[in-house]
Amino acid sequence: MQIADRIVEIFEAKGGAAYFGEPVSQLEHALQAAYHATRDGAPDWLVVAALLHDIGHLLDDMPEHVADMGIDARHEDLGHAWLAQHFGPEVTAPVRMHVDAKRYLCATDPEYLSLLSPASVQSLQLQGGPFTEAEALAFEQEPFAREAVRLRRWDDLAKVPGMRVPGLEHYRAMIEGALLRAS
Numbered sequence: 001m002q003i004a005d006r007i008v009e010i011f012e013a014k015g016g017a018a019y020f021g022e023p024v025s026q027l028e029h030a031l032q033a034a035y036h037a038t039r040d041g042a043p044d045w046l047v048v049a050a051l052l053h054d055i056g057h058l059l060d061d062m063p064e065h066v067a068d069m070g071i072d073a074r075h076e077d078l079g080h081a082w083l084a085q086h087f088g089p090e091v092t093a094p095v096r097m098h099v100d101a102k103r104y105l106c107a108t109d110p111e112y113l114s115l116l117s118p119a120s121v122q123s124l125q126l127q128g129g130p131f132t133e134a135e136a137l138a139f140e141q142e143p144f145a146r147e148a149v150r151l152r153r154w155d156d157l158a159k160v161p162g163m164r165v166p167g168l169e170h171y172r173a174m175i176e177g178a179l180l181r182a183s
């Protein structure tokens with residue numbers, strides 16, 4: 001099956017589920033994140049990353065090697081492992097780092113915590129809390145750290161009930177354009 005079709009199928013099967021503790025569904029959340037990325041002038045590959053950043057919440061067909069890699073149920077790692085079969089690091093790294101980006105912003109932006117939803121503040125502790133200064137510095141050195149921080153801010157905005165935004169089909173060509181090419 002074409003990957004773009006598979007992604008549409010995954011959202012159709014599971015995207016109606018509530019986004020944990022938020023007033024929008026998983027699909028609404030994904031579409032709003034991609035919409036904010038587009039409005040913010042992000043390149044197509046980063047719009048695709050925004051659209052797919054929480055796909056780890058929707059997967060139930062993980063490849064077997066993921067368990068072998070010792071990955072726990074952290075959704076950003078599940079999403080990263082699945083996406084890495086089909087996309088390069090410009091898409092997968094911001095997805096993998098979007099939770100760390102929240103910990104980074106909590107450590108470096110005094111206003112950031114006040115922008116978080118109650119559910120997101122609650123999950124912060126489970127995710128390890130704000131980074132220390134050393135952790136924040138290490139995060140900044142990683143490739144695609146800036147992109148992960150941008151994605152994080154769109155993620156935080158993408159929780160508005162009933163917002164009208166383009167649907168999944170709007171992003172099909174962008175998804176296909178961002179796929180890894182066998183060369």
Ligand code: FE
Pocket residue numbers: 029053054155
């Ligand atoms: Fe999210």
